[in-house]
Amino acid sequence: MAILTIQILNSLLYASVLFLIAAGLSLIFGVMRIVNLAHGSLYAVGAYVTAWLVGRGIALGVPLKWLFLLLPVGALSVALIGMVIEPLLLRPFYRRAEEYQLLVTFGLIQILEDMMRLIWGGTPLSADTLMDALPIIHVGGLFYPAYNLVVIGVGVIAAVVLWAGIYHTKFGVMLRATSQDRRMASALGLNVGLVYVSAFGIGCFMAGLGGAIVVPTQAAVLGMGIDALIIAFVVVVIGGLGSLKGALIGAVVVSFVRTAGIQFFPELELAVLYLIAALVLLVRPTGLFGTA
Amino acid sequence: MNADLKASRSRSVLKLAAAAALMLLVLIVIPAFVEVYQMQLLIYGLIAAIAALGFNLLLGYTGLLSFGHSAYFGIGAYTVAFVVQYLGPHSMEFYILIGIPAVAIMSALFGYICVRHTQIFFGILTLAISQVVYSLALKLYWETGGSDGLRVPRPTLLLGWLSFSGPRGFQQFITSYYYYVLAVFVVCVVLMWVIVHSPFGKTLQAIRDNEIRARFLGIRIRRFRWIAFLVSGTFTGLAGILWVPLNGLTTPDVLYWTFSGEIVFTALLGGFRNFTGPIVGGMVFTYLKTYAVASTEYWQLLLGVVLVTLVLVLPTGIVGAISKLGQRLARGKS
Numbered sequence: 001m002a003i004l005t006i007q008i009l010n011s012l013l014y015a016s017v018l019f020l021i022a023a024g025l026s027l028i029f030g031v032m033r034i035v036n037l038a039h040g041s042l043y044a045v046g047a048y049v050t051a052w053l054v055g056r057g058i059a060l061g062v063p064l065k066w067l068f069l070l071l072p073v074g075a076l077s078v079a080l081i082g083m084v085i086e087p088l089l090l091r092p093f094y095r096r097a098e099e100y101q102l103l104v105t106f107g108l109i110q111i112l113e114d115m116m117r118l119i120w121g122g123t124p125l126s127a128d129t130l131m132d133a134l135p136i137i138h139v140g141g142l143f144y145p146a147y148n149l150v151v152i153g154v155g156v157i158a159a160v161v162l163w164a165g166i167y168h169t170k171f172g173v174m175l176r177a178t179s180q181d182r183r184m185a186s187a188l189g190l191n192v193g194l195v196y197v198s199a200f201g202i203g204c205f206m207a208g209l210g211g212a213i214v215v216p217t218q219a220a221v222l223g224m225g226i227d228a229l230i231i232a233f234v235v236v237v238i239g240g241l242g243s244l245k246g247a248l249i250g251a252v253v254v255s256f257v258r259t260a261g262i263q264f265f266p267e268l269e270l271a272v273l274y275l276i277a278a279l280v281l282l283v284r285p286t287g288l289f290g291t292a
Numbered sequence: 293m294n295a296d297l298k299a300s301r302s303r304s305v306l307k308l309a310a311a312a313a314l315m316l317l318v319l320i321v322i323p324a325f326v327e328v329y330q331m332q333l334l335i336y337g338l339i340a341a342i343a344a345l346g347f348n349l350l351l352g353y354t355g356l357l358s359f360g361h362s363a364y365f366g367i368g369a370y371t372v373a374f375v376v377q378y379l380g381p382h383s384m385e386f387y388i389l390i391g392i393p394a395v396a397i398m399s400a401l402f403g404y405i406c407v408r409h410t411q412i413f414f415g416i417l418t419l420a421i422s423q424v425v426y427s428l429a430l431k432l433y434w435e436t437g438g439s440d441g442l443r444v445p446r447p448t449l450l451l452g453w454l455s456f457s458g459p460r461g462f463q464q465f466i467t468s469y470y471y472y473v474l475a476v477f478v479v480c481v482v483l484m485w486v487i488v489h490s491p492f493g494k495t496l497q498a499i500r501d502n503e504i505r506a507r508f509l510g511i512r513i514r515r516f517r518w519i520a521f522l523v524s525g526t527f528t529g530l531a532g533i534l535w536v537p538l539n540g541l542t543t544p545d546v547l548y549w550t551f552s553g554e555i556v557f558t559a560l561l562g563g564f565r566n567f568t569g570p571i572v573g574g575m576v577f578t579y580l581k582t583y584a585v586a587s588t589e590y591w592q593l594l595l596g597v598v599l600v601t602l603v604l605v606l607p608t609g610i611v612g613a614i615s616k617l618g619q620r621l622a623r624g625k626s
Contacts, residue, residue: 104599107600110596270427271428
């Protein structure tokens with residue numbers, strides 16, 4: 001029973017990180033109709049920047065409590081990178097064929113992945129000091145790090161804030177208007193360029209936040225971005241691209257299946273996930289909640 | 293008017309055939325003048341050209357961008373390695389005979405899933421499937437050798453007529469294998485030329501240019517895309533089959549997404565709107581990569597920067613740029 005509880009908690013932990021990545025991807029697609037293939041790499045950048053900052057902080061003797069503030073800093077730095085990328089590299093492609101958008105973001109993967117290797121090298125970068133700083137709690141006779149509960153909490157808060165932001169603020173109305181009809185929104189006096197850059201920034205912030213909160217539980221390694229991208233795609237394929245609810249439900253489904261997969265059939269865990277995604281695609285091509 | 297058009301078209305075909313014959317002649321006599329290492333590079337270039345040619349049937353002619361063509365290249369390579377391991381005979385013809393149906397079946401299977409979607413989802417699905425194949429090659433190590441890969445010894449060519457052993461075996465193998473690959477390459481180019489200029493190829497282009505109109509004409513779009521996928525995967529797989537004896541070893545690296553990236557890059561570099569683009573791209577890319585790898589550890593970064601720059605400023609690739617330049621010069625003259 002205790003093992004089951006821990007497995008459920010682990011699934012929720014994974015779901016919360018996955019939701020952050022997939023929701024960012026979905027938001028960017030929903031507003032800008034662009035699939036950012038480099039999204040997973042931005043998540044990895046978030047993890048690396050945070051781990052590096054925490055390492056610096058420890059070296060400088062910053063008190064542990066303050067180190068937690070570095071998590072949002074890591075996420076913000078990714079948002080800044082995104083806000084440079086959008087006007088510089090993506091804006092010239094909105095009017096061109098979709099292949100070019102995919103090619104540019106694919107080139108971006110290559111650049112970002114090798115930049116990480118260039119800057120941080122091949123050795124994994126860890127920030128487990130943060131995880132050790134929080135107590136370990138007892139779950140029915142077994143031990144569980146309290147930090148994992150923080151991650152789950154961040155995921156829940158992010159979902160609520162995002163939902164409230166999109167459906168209950170003026171900025172959310174602007175986002176939705178732009179996503180529905182870009183030209184009409186522009187004709188009504190909306191600064192579409194600004195909406196795009198902020199939507200892309202928010203999406204990148206979510207990816208960076210995912211990386212930042214995950215790095216205390218597992219070290220940042222090369223290639224984690226691609227793995228995340230692929231799993232995030234499974235999530236949006238199941239949930240439907242461009243849908244917030246879809247990202248949430250897809251993340252939960254994928255993480256529970258994956259936890260069960262690692263437990264019972266470790267070699268085929270990824271293959272089973274794709275089987276589910278393929279089945280969803282065959283039955284409902286736009287995903288469970290998709291609009292695209 | 294119509295006759296005029298036909299005449300000018302046949303003249304341009306003639307011109308193209310002459311250029312191709314000249315090119316072929318150069319490729320045939322080149323081994324007399326260069327050393328073994330350069331010939332190895334040339335073979336790699338020809339193989340990259342075959343892979344990109346197959347890939348471009350999807351991107352250039354069908355309008356589908358695959359980020360997972362490493363899967364078919366790798367399946368070709370691994371099939372050869374399995375043949376060596378379980379069936380024994382070291383004959384290149386035997387490798388091709390077993391390899392092509394294997395690649396065709398896998399392309400048909402994966403293609404059946406992928407062509408249900410276009411644009412983004414197509415790209416995602418192809419990438420995802422290739423990563424699954426990659427992870428299987430890595431995890432089922434008792435069969436695939438994991439990250440160590442599988443060794444493939446030098447095969448005999450032309451049904452055992454040419455075999456290579458002894459101290460000069462390697463050199464002889466490279467020389468003979470060069471002509472062998474060149475012959476396969478020529479067959480591939482001719483075959484692809486016929487395919488894209490056949491009614492089937494024209495239909496693919498019609499689907500690419502206007503899917504809805506093509507559907508109104510009664511074309512079964514998904515089936516055409518599926519067959520295009522099958523042909524494309526098989527060509528790329530054949531490149532993998534040819535690559536493995538030259539490399540002597542197949543590792544999961546050829547299944548990884550970065551390798552798919554190289555195939556995409558190759559087609560784009562040469563120009564995916566031209567028939568000859570991927571061929572030129574394959575050759576140029578092989579040399580570019582060789583020198584980039586030799587000069588910097590971060591060649592992936594370099595490729596990424598070149599890719600983004602290409603898409604931004606030179607979307608038609610080398611061949612597109614040259615033909616545009618040629619047109620401008622011709623117009624200036626007349």
